[in-house]
Amino acid sequence: MTDNKKGHIQTIVITAAIIAVCIIFNYAVSGKFLTGNNIKTLISHAIIPCFMAWALCFVFACDFTDMSLGAVVILAANMSGFLGETKLGYFGIIIGAVGVSMALMVFNFFLFAKSKIPSWVASIGMVMVYEAIAIFYSNHQLTSGKTIAQLSEPMRGLAKAPAIYVVFGIGFALAYLIYNRTTIGLKVRALGSGQKIAEAMGIDTVKTIITVGIICGIFVGCSAFLNESYSARISVKTGLTSMTMIFQPIASVMLAQVLKAKINIIIGIPICALLVYGIFNMLTIAGVPSGTLQEAVLGLIVIAFGILAQRKQKKVVK
Amino acid sequence: MNHILEVKGLCKYFGSTIANKNIDFTLKRGEIRGLAGENGSGKSTLLQQIAGIYLKDEGRMILNGKEYDPQNPLDAKNNKIGIVVQELGVLNTLPAGVNVFAGNWKQFSRFGIINMKKMYQKANDIFETYGLMKIPLNADCAEMSIESRKMLELARALSGNPDILILDEVTQSLSQNNREMLYQLIARLQKEGKTIVIITHDLEEMLEICDNITVLRDGEVITTKACSELDTDEIKRLMVGRQVNSAYYREDAVADYKEEVVLQAEHVNVPYTLNDISFELHRGEILGFCGLSDSGIHEIGTAVFGLSHDRTGSVTLTEGNILIKNELIAGKNGMAYVPKDRDGSALMIKDSILNNFVLPSTTELQGKCMYLSPAKLKRFAQNGVEEFNVKCNGIYQKMQDLSGGNKQKVNLGRWLLKDLNVLVLDCPTRGVDVSVKAYIYHVMSEVKKKGLSMILISDELPELLGMADRLIVMKDGCIKGEFIRGNNFTQEALIEVMV
Amino acid sequence: GTNKEENNSSGSVQESTDDAVKSNGLKFAGDIVGQGSVALDNFVNELEYDFTSMGASFQIYNDNFTADTQMQNVETMASKGYDGLMIYGWNNTSYKQISATCQMTKVPFAMYDQISRDDETTAMLNENEYYAGSVGTDSYMCGANAASEMLKNGEKKALILGGAVGDTIHDKRVEGFTETFKEGGGEILGAGRCTDPSEGTTKFDDLVSANPDAQGVYCLAGDYSVAAISALGNHGDVNIAVYQSDTTKETIPYIKDGTISYADSGSKIVIPIASALLVNYAQGNIIKDEAGNAPYFANVVPFSVTAENADQFSDLYLTGHPLTPDQMNELVGKDVTYKDFKEFIENYSFETSLEK
């Protein structure tokens, strides 16, 4: 009971500290931080990677690591952009993104489960394959005189003010329900206790792993079409650089894992994403150049959260 | 029909170990059956096959007159068989309330959404209706105490409203009032016409609550008798059965060690496991530790060797007055620890015999610049393999290809080649057959004569009685008694203190 | 150009093969700093077109943005035995190694777009008999021009948005912009450098939030203009004019409707010229300037793209190619001299190329 009380006090102290930092910072940059517009910007920035963080949360829940999420987003976003400009319209945007990412994620998970190659290594292999496919596509477009898929202005509503909040709301409800309130969510989390013990409890692990692929596909797909709608186009990347796309979501998930005991991880993720992006936003406002020291801060945050998240770890860690 | 379950000709092999040999076993409706037998006699294996955790190798089972062949624990649960296993089996990543219905969550879902409230409600109902100890249902299991986890497993077994409830050594990890609760629960279930199977090493407890008792020995059913025809002595006779060869263990009947104290443990505490342990180890002594599984005997080993980080109190090597703060100091000062989990924590199972053999001695074998001459290593390992009679195809064979006994020879042998002061042995003969056992005991006697002090932790009483100079009996993390060889050194006396 | 044939705007390579093929059967290769960005992919396309127009074949190698991969590519190309190499000189520290490699394997090479700017390196290159010449765009001037334009419009507070630090072209543009802008009394409020254009929107969103008083933004490439414009859509109350280098297809409508105040482009013209130098060398016609050195054209300054010429620009430079095969072939042959090149460059302007 005292533990509980202590926990509450801790939460209040942390929240108060965050608010205090925000206010002081706002004062320091002469009110540029806490403007309505900036907060709106901040929130929509946090929403897009939030979906990727939810997907990662499911990936981590069954004890895998998937580095290929960025490459999947690129492919899915391009498909989404391509279908968005056909007669299918918004339906195409959503179906294109979600369909492609679902297919790729299921394939990934199937590979992890069946090949016995450690998931993070296998996923790096898949990054190479997916990036190559993306360049094939982009080159093909170029030689036939077109550019890669780009959404025209009227089709980009999904990333605009009311729609993006609706998408977020739906995504949040879905993530929350699946993770906490469905058989499959529970099965996925059971896998995290070890494949063998889950099997002993009568859980069909292969089937579960494939379903996780489908679920992750939905979230990665959402992230993809939001990305495409937000930036109009996603250019393809080579040489494994697509992996950089998951760094910030990983930071959010790790922070959410630290807070897991206090806040449900699915709720924690958007909060943490907001926090992480808040830091970046602050740095930008403070004039720290992006592409240089901001990245250094991101690295530091990931390490710090990693240390926090692992502080009670007793198992052998590689 | 009166029989709820019939097992016919059941066999189960683990590699070359025959865990169950041609078992015939019948359960009557509404009876409380006890299963007695030495460690490793195949009790758990039998029951786990019934509960679908192990697949049977041969034989058949008939449940309620129908052929019954469970493929997984859910099958068993659906056939109304519930089990609480000996080793802990909970999903650490999920809350307790969810664990109660592990694998069976569908029943709460409507339109795909699970009604968590209903699940927790029902879990709560189970705890309430059966009067189980309350545990926080929405907390993750990872940090729960063993007793809470047992409660959870019990609730999970009961959640299927089983006709047959199997309890494998549940009582030993429960506190007294929870035990009382369990007894009442068993009595009540029996009244409802359920069948209950119990394994416990507390024979008096067993006689008290059971109707009939089946005795197993070496994987075979020896007999099944009504409790009224039995007493503890009779059960023990049936359990042990065989004549213990006198040459098997040490031959001397009295304690024999030097006065010199080699190692001293003072007020050793480890949160939740050890409680104010103090003892002395003398030169050339084999100091045995015995107790039930959760009594803390295994933690003695890790605590003495400096492996428990939250240990308080002191362990000192008298020579040079060295405080064993961690495993590095221990290793450097002639201590060695042979853990219980041989494959998991004592061997590099995928590496060669040679590499396993030389690992503890690399510091002694290295030349300048940490150089290890391959020829020297080869000679060392070859020598060890010959000295300890390891049956293998050469020193480059992989460890995992060896039989259990030979693995253990490597595991022990590599330490005995070193110049040690103190050797801590945790269950050194686990999963090893009679002849290798005899060989290990023989080697232990040899090194004892040379002045090596040993701490022998074991859950096999005959072994302890056969080998130890002194025996410390533990219960609930405390020292409960001490016996000296030749002085009331009997199994009965020990069990008296243990339970 | 004497040819009356209408401008080959579709850009199809096949249509031109019935022209006189002068350099039949030669094989060339070249490297590109990276792939995935529209401007660079356009370069690759142009390289392939130009060499095919001259009757040769061309193979591109991707440097993946690392100097080390560039060296690896140059070595591989050299050892494969091409008739000449087109070197994208984006990393000026590696010129010496590249030159040495080509000398050792006796492969002629020309440098394009990004070329050496210091005399020492140029002298070093001139000592190499396999060096066919350099044709470069003045990236510094791109930035400087944008800055002057901004100052002219009375805007004194600028933002910059572009590719990651280390992208030598973008770095040069930033340098030109910053120096000119500061000299003119302007102030640069912030710079967003992104690993790729999809990050641009987010980064620029933040920048605008931080600096709502900015008056202009210099986008280092067309992709970033698109990003900046979509970010500006989220901020109703700011008034920031967009300036860009490297016009891309997506930005053409914005140039036409005035969303983009100033745009330049046209560095692509360096490719046909550099290719012609290389092909000449490979055919034995080694072109030297008055001083007897390999030609060095560092002065190809991009022109501005305006609402009026945007469509033609798009036809010539984005979907099509600046020179027709015939124009190309006029620059190749036994009788072509340094003067021809010089005249071509001096006479060439976007407007004149439209006339043909």
Next chain:
Amino acid sequence: MKQKIDMNKAVPFISLGVILIVFAILTGGNMFSPFNLRTLLDQTVILLVLCSGAIFVVALGCCDLSVGVVSGMCAVVSDIVFMVTGNVFLMVITAIGIGIGFGALNGVINAKFKVPSFMETLALLIGLRGIINFIQSKVGVTHAGDAILMLQKQYIKIPLLILILAVSWFLLERTSFGRNARAVGENEILAKYVGKPVDRVKIFCFMLSGLTAAIAGFFIIARSGGTSTTMGTMYEMKTLIAIYVGGVLVRGGSTASAYKMIIGCFVFMIIENGLKIMGFGSSEISELVEGILLMVILFITIHAENRTVKIKKKTTAILIE
């Protein structure tokens, strides 16, 4: 009974043989022109240097994704030191200090704070790249000093490489330190129970990886003639892939050995070089083929090992503990 051929030991040789034959045919022998062989060796040097330290981290069962960025960092800073002081010795000391320092940081965070090495070094990769960009944006691109350019000379490069490889081989396979590192990879609990200084071994392995990264940094500048922000990018992946492709399993331990690493580096570079010689210069084909080959080879290596361990299928054992 004869001892079985250990598939895990044979796989690297088999893959090298197969790759050689395949590319010999596909490139029509072009691959083995004297100049290209030299080029191939040249291209492999950096990878070999990096691998000779990273193999220790892999032997632990960990991975070091920061080798590329650390080598870049060492190169950038040491080059600046050289430009300012003109002192070669100081430059070398700076580079090695930085390399070992970051290695030690990785090691401490992994061993003491139990952060998975994969996460931790990935974070370092992001962060340091930002710092390199920052330094470069302040200082600008610098040319390599003449002393560094000497490293391009074959008569210096090759003996130095052989020395590094020899030291790495000796440490890994002929010393108690190497044995301890591999024991940690096989079974960390055992290493602890046997009384090995597990944490110290781990930290030292990471430091070695940092050291070779620093040395590789010199080779990288020597090759490209000066610094750039992208120095060393993707070398972390190339290093790991080369080691894994050589037949070292991800768990490290006894499967980690120097010859596998060397073969792995060559296999990897032969694939890369061969594809380019065949005319796949743009990245899509090489990346695709590399990705697929990586997974095929890993799959074969892993299953080649499991082949000798036929687990009794019939028992679905419940997990203890």
